[in-house]
Amino acid sequence: MPPEAKTQTLPVAALIVAAGRGLRAGGETPKQYRELAGRPVLRHALAPFLAEAAVGSIITVIGPGDDERYAQSVGGLSATKLMMPVIGGETRQDSVRRGLQALAAEDFDGIVLIHDAARPFVSADLIGRALAAAHSGLAAIPTLAVTDTIKRIDGEGCVVETPPRDQLVSVQTPQAFHFQPLLAAHEAAAASGLAGFTDDAALMEWAGHPVATFPGDARNVKLTHPQDFMTAAARLEGQLTTRVGTGYDVHAFTEGDHVWLGGVRIRHSQGVKAHSDGDVALHALTDALLGTLAEGDIGTHFPPSDAQWRGASSDRFLAFAAGRIAARGGRIDHLDLTIVCEAPKVGPHRDAIRARIAEIAGIGLDRVAIKATTSERMGFTGRGEGLAALATATVRLPEQE
Known part of the structure; x- marks a missing residue:
């Protein structure tokens, strides 16, 4: 059987990372639980994965003490796909690893899509591109071309390098991986005491796996600052x-x-x-x-x-x-x-x-x-x-x- 055909038969799970505090977004409520157009950000982020037929299960990693917030956010959603949430760790890396371990405990082995809960505008097309990209390799990430000139600076704020812009991209989620290689990379990094990986693709790179890219979506923004919420609210108003x-x-x-x-x-x-x-x-x-x-x-x-x-x-x-x-x-x-x-x-x-x-x-x-x-x-x-x-x-x- 051709590798691509075999991959297409693999089950798919989505892992939604929702354990952060989101302090830069302002307010006392973690940003993934703040409301946009009457619904929590997390609920917006979950909706496209719930609607995607290829996604068989969804696990959300939440912060300690967020059980009630999570329950309120997902109330009324399909219980068929949603697994019990997992309590995350101190870093994003720890949280994803715990989510992967929970999937492994359920004997999952297939393709896993890792997505940030703070990205409420993920589209069905982008999820489809992530799944298609996973057919050709062990890891694939959505990227956008960088339009601004990027400078690398030293500790005193002085420019030390101007990297060629045509070799730079910004990275989004969902990122798509074959489950076992990603879990092995996470476990190996934890055993080595290595932390600070800001996304799962970096872990796969560290483990020696090639990471492919596919076109991202400029509308798939991450909510980080208070202004992001104002812009997102105005955008959702237009989607009523x-x-x-x-x-x-x-x-x-x-x-x-x-x-x-x-x-x-x-x-x-x-x-x-x-x-x-x-x-x-x-x-x-x-x-x-x-x-x-x-x-x-x-x-x-x-x-x-x-x-x-x-x-x-x-x-x-x-x-x-x-x-x-x-x-x-x-x-x-x-x-x-x-x-x-x-x-x-x-x-x-x-x-x-x-x-x-x-x-x-x-x-x-x-x-x-x-x-x-x-x-x-x-x-x-x-x-x-x-x-x-x-x-x-x-x-x-x-x-x-």
């Missing part, structure tokens, strides 16, 4: 997908002296039949937001059969739906509501309703539109038997893993 959801609710009138509309109590000659407070406006808006998430409807989350919701204030329902949007890293762009009834008159309360909806949803007043109409004396609303509301929600959500 727009979704539109609709909602509809209706309630019949009954005895009473008020109705609730959009979180505002309005005096009326009748009340409404409802399990909760019967706010058709907030119910319709709640369904519209849940629709953008494809997460059922208001009855799914607040069933009328559950006594705890009897007489409940409907602002809780809308706040819940808005919270679900935020939890997914989404943004509510606009809420558009139409109320249909012969009475009570909505116009005098329009501003109060808009303000209350904006407050509950946590958005600006300019993102809430309220319209009211009658049904020209036709149908149940025209006969004054009840009232209805129709809502449209426009949100932006990150692409899902």
Whole structure:
């Protein structure tokens, strides 16, 4: 069998290095757990490996005491590929070695991709290039041509050399290796007391193995400084997908002296039949937001059969739906509501309703539109038997893993 064909049958594992503290990025939270567009950096970094069919298992090396942060970051992700995390060492070199040892304990033997958790923009194409490069040798790394002139300086800051730029490259991750040679290089370096290797390719070079290169990706940046996070956040904002959801609710009138509309109590000659407070406006808006998430409807989350919701204030329902949007890293762009009834008159309360909806949803007043109409004396609303509301929600959500 040709070597390349044999390599293509090897299993693939990804080892994500997430044990660092990332102090240069600022803040008290390690940078791999800081949020970008509502999701931790680590979750962004894991997503492409989870989506890559060729990757059969993923192991993450985390820092001591980061178990809870890690669990929160990966909550809801596929448990099929994710192995239990491994606690890293004092250096990156130590952390990778511990991750490799954990894979060896599972009898893994194939191709391993080593990736830094602080690189959240790794693409499927780059992973594919890494795997393809691993077919032709024991080690391969993604590189980019150096565009700036590089100087080597001495201890006093004076230039001692200007290396030829055409012989220099910058290096990224994921780096691809055959597992056993890489593990052997790590173990040999540890046994020799050698430390300070800044990437795994350097270890393979030290062990005497040739290291090939393949084209990297300029977008595959490493988050290091506070400005990097600002740039990354702006970039992810542009990767949000727009979704539109609709909602509809209706309630019949009954005895009473008020109705609730959009979180505002309005005096009326009748009340409404409802399990909760019967706010058709907030119910319709709640369904519209849940629709953008494809997460059922208001009855799914607040069933009328559950006594705890009897007489409940409907602002809780809308706040819940808005919270679900935020939890997914989404943004509510606009809420558009139409109320249909012969009475009570909505116009005098329009501003109060808009303000209350904006407050509950946590958005600006300019993102809430309220319209009211009658049904020209036709149908149940025209006969004054009840009232209805129709809502449209426009949100932006990150692409899902």
